[in-house]
Amino acid sequence: METFTPDPRRWWALGALVASMLTLGFDMTILNVALPTMAADLGASTGQQQWMADAYVVVFAALMLPAGLLGDRFGRRRMLIVGLGIFLAGSALGALADDVNAVVAARALMGVGGALVTPLALSVLPSLFGSDERTKAVGIISAASALGLPLGPIIGGWLLNHFWWGSVFLVNVPMAALGIAACLFLLPETRDPASPKVDAVSTALTATGLGALIYAIIEAPARGWGDPLVAAMFAAATVLIAALVVRERRVERPMLDMSLLSHRGFLFNTIAATLVMFILSGLLFVLPPYLQAVLGNDALGTGVRLLPMMGGLLVSSRLAPQIVARFGARATVSGGLVVLAFAAFLGSRTTIDSGYGFTALWLSVTGLGFGLALIPAMNSALGTLPRDRAGSGSGLLLTLRQVGGAIGIALLGSLLAAAFQDRLDVTGLPAQAADTAENSVVAAHVVAQQTGSADLIASADNAYVHGMGLVLLVCGAAALVAALLAAAFLPGTPRPSETAATPDMAPEPADARQ
Structure with a gap:
């Protein structure tokens, strides 16, 4: 060949x-x-x-x-x-x-x-x-x-x-x-x-099930968790995703091979990688408005101020293979998730007066944790599979990671929106201006400039930092749970040279970008 x-x-x-x-x-x-x-x-x-x-x-x-x-x-x-x-x-x-x-x-x-x-x-x-x-x-x-x-x-x-x-x-x-x-x-x-042939029904079930789930999570803070439409969407998502699982288990050559999840190493490494994506996507959604609206940076300044996280990620991507070789993948993934949890808990201490230096510190640690957890988790997930299942395994792993990212933006963004609206003080504003201000911290700043209200700017900034702190606490808790799962259930893999990059693993690293 x-x-x-x-x-x-x-x-x-x-x-x-x-x-x-x-x-x-x-x-x-x-x-x-x-x-x-x-x-x-x-x-x-x-x-x-x-x-x-x-x-x-x-x-x-x-x-x-x-x-x-x-x-x-x-x-x-x-x-x-x-x-x-x-x-x-x-x-x-x-x-x-x-x-x-x-x-x-x-x-x-x-x-x-x-x-x-x-x-x-x-x-x-x-x-x-x-x-x-x-x-x-x-x-x-x-x-x-x-x-x-x-x-x-x-x-x-x-x-x-x-x-x-x-x-x-x-x-x-x-x-x-x-x-x-x-x-x-x-x-x-x-x-x-x-x-295998492309299964149109399975594709449709995946798309509509995920779409319904994410629609429900995003709309719930505005409409209320008990709203009939939100409840119907959650119910529809449950039925559609259950139908997908049942269908894929019955067909001879499944497109989404659920039997791969019976491999313990694949399952728990995949859970770890998916939770890391959940946290990363949520973080990248909540941080720019803080850097831009609250700290007053322009768009380019905001982009540059996200670099410490990328710097930490690049450092850990270099260190991860050496740490895996020394301590094994289970210890590296668990340790990376603990570092990530520490960074998130540290970030949740951000106050309105913290300034950028503190943010740069916990962002650097965040990037370090991401790389240490994500890269070995993906390598190990695929390394536990038979060679002939590496292709379908990488497809399932990448799909679940993307789902983790989508749910991270939906769930953490919704938590942020609810906390922001709850804390924002719009007393004395006309009804329409108050509704607009509650949409986002950026909208609140626009309304404040139009009405000349310094109090609204202060309230919006405080409300946003409070909401971001809650999001980071949830991120930290999710990372700790993932670390405990990894430490308890990941197989004690040998410190293998073969889990570096092999041809079977080719599909995996491309998604290190997320």
Whole structure:
């Protein structure tokens, strides 16, 4: 199988894939910095901001498994080009959008494109590189994905300082076009006709079940947890996800192979990785408004001030393999989660007068904890599976991680919104102005500037910092629970050299960017 002549253009082709992954990488975080600006311009409530962030992640999670199978069946290069084309179209639509619904639709369309690109960018590597070069190629793609994280807020901040908010979408267009051209001219076509067929019913159950669940979580703070529509959505989500599990357990060749969760090491490493994503996505949602509205930084300043977390993540990604080699994966994952819990509890002590120095401190520790927990958890999850299940295992792992991210934004964003509205003092404001101020800290600042109310600014900042503290306490508790689960249930894995990057693990590191 490995006795093929490597394509002389393979490193150029890898460059094309790197450009694609870099674009997707910074698109994960570029919107977080833009949200406060978009909220002010579009009059978006916290719930609507959650949908702008979550539309991409929900669609991405729901379609990643069928997207990989489409590539196997119809040609990976062809579907990669289709994915980049859809991503380009969604980005163009986002740049032209003039209301919240259009932005949400654009983000959902970009999610379709992202779901096609992510698994396929990795699945073409075996056809380009022999086993001797493949680990290096996977490392380069992983680095590009990880690099996208810190680049997103900085590029987004610079664009917002110089252009309108639509430019954070427009920047994707030339990148995606370059990726399409490179794939057309440089990538060979590969397929695997033996892969399972794409199951339209399972895909529909995944998308509608996740959509209903996240809709209910986002709408509950505004409508009330006992609201008939919220209750109906929770019930529908339960029924749809249960139907998906039952269906996938019965079919001969499942698209979402639930039997993988019977492997203890895979199950608990996956739970750890999913909880880490839950915390990271929630954090990246609540931090920019604090840095921008409360501390008064512009968009670029906000992006730059998120760098300590990325710095911690990059340091831990270098340290993690050495710590795993010395102490084993179980100790590393558990220790990383404890560090993460400490950082979140430290961050929850933030007050209105803390200033940025304190934030930079706990952000650095947060990044350190993320890397130490996430990278070994993903490697170990896939390392516990038989070699012939590595492909389906990586698909299930990435899907559950995306679900964790979507629920993190929905649940922690909803907690923040409820705490903010509860604490905000709008006495003396006209009813309409009070409703607007309760939408978000950014909206409260806009209303305060219009009414000249210094008291409202102080109340909004205090309410937001209180809500952020609650979110961080929940993050810390979730990280501690995950650490206890990891310490109690993860198998005491040997300190293996084989859980570094092997060809079977190729699909895994690309998502280190989140």
